[in-house]
Amino acid sequence: MTWFKRQSGELDTSGEKRVRTEGLWVKCDNCRQIIWKKDLEDNFNVCPKCDKHFRIDARARLALLLDDNQYEVFDSNLASTDPLKFVDLKAYSSRLKQAKADTGLKDAIINARGKLNGRSVIVSSMEYSFIGGSMGAVVGEVITRAIEKAIETQTPIVIVSASGGARMMEGVISLMQLAKISAALARLDAARVPYISVLTDPTTGGVTASFAMLGDLNIAEPGALIGFAGPRVIEQTIRQKLPPGFQRSEFLLEHGMLDAVVPRKDLKSYIARALDFMAQAA
DSSP: OOGGGSOOOOOOOSSSOOOOOTTSEEEOTTTOOEEEHHHHHHTTTBOTTTOOBOOOOHHHHHHHHSGGGOEEEESOOOOOOOTTOOBSSSBHHHHHHHHHHHHSOSSSEEEEEEEETTEEEEEEEEOTTTGGGOBOHHHHHHHHHHHHHHHHHTOOEEEEEEEOOBOGGGTHHHHHHHHHHHHHHHHHHHTTOOEEEEEEEEEEHHHHTTGGGOSSEEEEOTTOBEESSOHHHHHHHHTSOOOTTTTBHHHHHHTTSOSEEOOHHHHHHHHHHHHHHHHHHO
16 A cells, blocks of 8 residues: 555554543533543542532432432333424424433433332432423423322332423423422322432422422532522523522522532432431321
8 A cells, every 4th residue: 555545643652552531531610620530430420629519410310329229210101292393493303302312311300219228219310411301291290100109109209300490392281290290299298208309400490499399308419500590580680790609509508498408429328317317207
């Protein structure tokens, strides 16, 4: 083969094979430090420099909370439709197709049953990567079914919220889910079955206005954005500068909207102790 037909490449004079490092490092948005990705994963995806809690997906949440990452998924066969044939910058049907391909899920929620420190629990974990974790008919139905199963089996339930709110592409159908889930939680309360709500970054809109703030215990991760309307919307509406840390979990704890702010590494043990206390009080 003549030299001009050979594939070009960088000249390596080191005598050693080059190793690609792309994707092995992560830059923290908070402290701007460069972190070895393996170190970040070993630290529960929390920055070892400044304790910033990076967002993690729904499956990682289940692995974090449930013993040995062993659990049974249920009600995973439901998928959203496009009743309004909604189109904004792109068709809602196209967004659904892309989100399914990106996440491997049919919608922004996973229901699972497993054990948390040896105690049987049901966990509903939201997936923010699926259209911003928005709540449409399927998310509302799947969470409601999880609550109903908790009532039927007398099993405590944990709902992990990560959402931009109600899914506007489904119009009033998405808003109906607020009342539907809240009514199911009222039945859960009447049955005296514990419900712990875990709010992560971000938890906003209709999710905050319904089930995320209705737990027997409402706990959040450090630095999580939690609120109904976002801070930029509020500032533009009231034309005032908001105080530092507004709508972050520490601010909400200080003002009585949360029961606790718990670091991710302590979350499982904290929930386990809370469930032990609730079992004794029942």
